[in-house]
Structures are given as structure tokens and as C-alpha cells.
Amino acid sequence: MLRFLPSLPRCLAMFGSVLVAMSLTSCASFDSQPPRPRWAIAIHGGAGVPADLANPEDYSSAIERALQLGQSILADGGTSLDAVTAALVLLEDDPHFNAGLGAVLTSEGACELDASIMDGETLNCGAVASVTTVKNPILLARAVMTASKHVFLAGGGAEQFAREQGFSPVENDYFKTEHRRKSLERVKEEEQRAKSAQSAVDLCEPVYLGTVGAVALDQDGHLAAATSTGGLTNKRYGRVGDSPIIGAGTFAADTSCAVSCTGQGELYIRHGISHALSALVEHAGLSLEAAGARLIHQVLPEDSGGLIAIDRHGNITMPFNTVGMHRGCADANGRFEVLIYKEPIINATVSP
């Protein structure tokens, strides 16, 4: 058997080769891309931004504050779940976005809110649909994830669970803004004009898709994703969109990536966009950017929406096929960007 053992000089030569190979490998990866950031976060405030958006700085300022809040949590060693939750609470409380305060109105003039959150480490998740009295639906989704055996609670049952979990109810009027009341009036007027030419169930059109979402990678390497929305202006029939559907509007798995979507929810459900992105990264060998581009620019039709995603290496992608998408991202390497259209509003890359 001894003759199969390598000689000492041969051992040393082999060891040397391994060292050279390791050195070449790390040089190559160091040269081709920056080192993996210790943390990263991306946030969206909805695709479907009109080209003539009034006061764009109001939206960008909110995205910037949400990013700063998320990055401070991550830089301090907080969890990705805490970062995405805090960012979404801030955006739910901002009347500019279609989530929480300032949500769009249903056909009956009410606000019905959907939200979901997912923990990439455990695949645990929580979602709520058609909530009407909970100030921050993302906090209720998180309570479903952590304090119930279930994943998805809807309607009055979700409200009952909220009461038992100590959520103080707010009046549905809390969510309503003058801006959204006028949007509903406008859509209903258009509906009346178009009614004779359309089928009875063909009356619900998105006017502004201001869903909010966040994805993050924390210093322990765990991913999380969260999404919150008021759905469509003039929605009816208890319509549920993609935002509370795990695998459609929201998905996170430490083995692949974290995703939050915004757009025409029905298309995102049919194609299971957030799970499809994860599968393309995990099974088809695509980079996060290539997988996102394929789904947004090849699978989905033009003007249908966008997504934000972070993979386990801290890569970020934020593709969209609409005129614009409120969005921003930051990471531990000093990247800090806030954008609406193609060009950045704020673009800083400083030493971390």
C-alpha cells in the first residue's frame, strides 16, 4: 500500500499548486467584483409612476428616510427582518404611498389592506388580506408569522387575531386621504363613460401602483422580504392581489434571494414571479440581475411593474418595465442610491 502514498517532494509540490490556485481564485473574484457587503437593503415605493409626477422629492425623501432607518439597523448588527419591517412601517405611515395611511379606495370607498413578510432563514412567513382597522398591516403580517401556526389570515378573522395580539384598532377613515378620494371619483367617472363598451366585471383599472416593499441581507447572512399595499383603486369582489401571496409578491430563502414585487398583481400571481426569481437563481444558474431582467423584460409584458431583490451575496437588482419605480438601495460598501426613473436622484458611493 505504501507505494500509493505520495513522496514528500510531491506532497509539497501539490500543496504549492493548491495555494497558487486559491490565490488565483481569490484574486480573480476580487478583481471582477467588489467584496461581498456585510449587509444590504433595497426598498421600493411602487412601480407605475406617472411621467408627470408632482413633487417627486416627497416620495424620494420618504424612500431615503426608510433606507437610512433600514441601514442603521443592519449596520448595528440588527436582523434583516427588523430592517424590512421598520422600513415598511415608515412607508405605511407616509401618505404618499399606497399602503397604510394613504392607501387607495375600493369601489365602496373603503381601504382594504394586504401585507406579507418572509424570513429567508426559516422560510417562516406571515400574510394578511383585506384588513381594514390595523394601522400597520406589516406588523400584523409579522405577528401572524411569529405568534400563530398559520401563514395567511384574511378579513374579519385577521382583525380578530389582531385584537387578540393587542393591536389597537383605528377607524378606516384614518387611512383615507383627499388625494385618494379624488382618484376614486375620477376612476368611477371613467368607468361610467366606458361602461356600455365593457363587460360587467371589467371595471377595475389600476391608476397608480404605489405598493411598498423591502428586502435585506443582514450581517449573519440571513435574507428577509416584506410587501404592503392597498391594492387597486376601485377594486371590488374581495379581490386579492399578489402582495399577500408568498411566492407571488414576496419570497425569501437564504439559499437564493429575497424578493418584493410591485405591479399588476394578477400577472405576478400567474407567473409566481417572486418564487420564479428564486428558482432561476437557485436552479437555472442565472445571476440575480439576469433572472430579474428575464422576468421583468421577457416574461412580463411592458408597463406591468417591477421588483427589488437581494441575493445571498449582497447583489441587488431593481428592474421595472414601467415609466418609473420609486426605489432605493444601500449596502455596507457605501452604496446609497434613491431613484424614480432611470437616472438616480441620490447616488453616493462612499467608503463605509
Added chain:
Amino acid sequence: MLRFLPSLPRCLAMFGSVLVAMSLTSCASFDSQPPRPRWAIAIHGGAGVPADLANPEDYSSAIERALQLGQSILADGGTSLDAVTAALVLLEDDPHFNAGLGAVLTSEGACELDASIMDGETLNCGAVASVTTVKNPILLARAVMTASKHVFLAGGGAEQFAREQGFSPVENDYFKTEHRRKSLERVKEEEQRAKSAQSAVDLCEPVYLGTVGAVALDQDGHLAAATSTGGLTNKRYGRVGDSPIIGAGTFAADTSCAVSCTGQGELYIRHGISHALSALVEHAGLSLEAAGARLIHQVLPEDSGGLIAIDRHGNITMPFNTVGMHRGCADANGRFEVLIYKEPIINATVSP
């Protein structure tokens, strides 16, 4: 240039080689597996069958009749959508299964029904949740798919849509059977005994998972999938399981496969099981059988459920990790099987 043209004898030799190669190829595929069936169908009546099931022939007889109905539609050139719809209507109308008539009761003693259907050709789909007065929820899910712009309608809004689509309401009592009333009483008694040792929201246990589902491939090569359920005995808080979630309980795409799941819905949502199966087949290069086995026996824990699936080649798989699963399948090659546990109840392979 002429010197690059092959001579006549060389041409004949090449032609002969191609013929031999074609012959070997078809022999090889003929030897290794039967030719692709022109149509195929699989049906389940729920995983989680108790080992001491009373009157197993009642369940098997219903699965057999649903299979015969589906196969007659497919053999006559009907669509996979029609086959899965007809099979599920039959099972919803049979009191043995937890869907339609005979659905389990919620904590409040009501029946709340969920269903979904998906067309693999167009990726169009329809789903309903928490329906209480529609006799056949799978027909309402199909109406959502074909007659609305939406994919997913829940609660009272879904009922309103049903009325506008001409569905006659039934009393909620129509769905309730003595067997399910006793099940709820038993679970509530167990709950009372266990209450002091459990958290306030940890009171909902599946007793019997009798969800029904069907998948089919038609002669035009189109796949379809459908699932219908009453959910969990003693469910509360407006809990939504995997059955109405496209990508969790139901998925179909002509490019990969059609899937219907049954089991602990929360796990099927977290892992996006039906979309994950499709992704493993489409992107990871796994056979349908290997992909199903990985998800049911490696990804999901023991005793959590099963699935049925058909790929675009007519291959069928029906894995489960529970004691048994009511199931059956048939195809144009004469395969006809009805099973509960590991061994078949009916197993016929005759010339088609």
C-alpha cells in the same frame, strides 16, 4: 466547390447510418418507456388517511368514478380544464371528501370553502377563498378565471361575484354532515383538555385532510390543475391554506407540469411546493418523479401530505409522506389505478 459535395455512394452510406440511428433511438425509447400517452389524468382525495379508515371502498369508488368521468372527457378529445373541473365537481358533491358537501367545520361551526384552477396553456387561473354559499367552489374559481380580470377573490366579494355570474346560493347547512359535526366536537374537546398547556393561538389541528384535486394532460398537449377544500377542522381567524394559492396548492404550465397538493397547507405555502415542482422539472433537469420525491420526502417533514402531478410527456407521479393518500390515475395507454395506501385497490393496464 464540387469537391466538398459527397459522392453518391457516400450519400447512401450516410442515409443508411441515419436510418439505423433513428431505428436504434426509437427502439431504445420504446424499450425504456412506453410511448407518450395521448392523454393522462390523476386525481387525489386527500393525504392524511387514518390507518383504520372505515369503509375505504366508499372513497375508492368515488375516486374511480371521478377518474372514469375525466378519462371519458379526455378520450373524446375534451380539454384538460374540462376534465379536472368535472372530476372535482363529482368529488365536491360526494360527502366523503373535505370539499363542497361534507367539508369540515370551522371553529364557529360553519363551512368555508377554498378552490383554485389553472390553465397550463395560458397560465390563466382563478381562485376563491372563504366561500360559504356556492355549492361547487371549483366552478366559481373557474368563473373567476374566465369571466373576471382578477385571479383571486375572497369572502363576501367572491359571493357577490358568484351571484352576478348566476350561481344560485345554497344554505351553508347544505355542506354540513353529521360526521363533520362530530369531528368538530371531538377537536373542541381535545382543545379544552390541552388549552392550559398551549398558547392562545395554537388550537387548530388538522384531523383529516380530505382536500380533493385533479391534474390532466389533454390530446392537444395542454395541462390543467385544480384543487378544492374545506380547510382544517376547527379553523379560525379567516385562515387561508395552500389550496387557493397559485404556486402553493395548485400550478400548471405546459412547459413543465400540472400539480395539485394536499396536506399541511402552511408548509406548502412556505415552500411554494407546486411552483417548486414545476421549477425543478423546468430548470433543474429533474424528472417529474425525482422532483416530486425530493419535495415530499426531503423538503417536507414526514406526515405532512402529498401531491399529484403530470408532466407534458404524460408521466404521472403521486408521492405522499402520510400513512395513505386517496388517489388514482389513468392514461390513454390503458393505465387505470385507484389507491389509498401503498398497494393499489384497482390496478388495470389494458390495451387502450
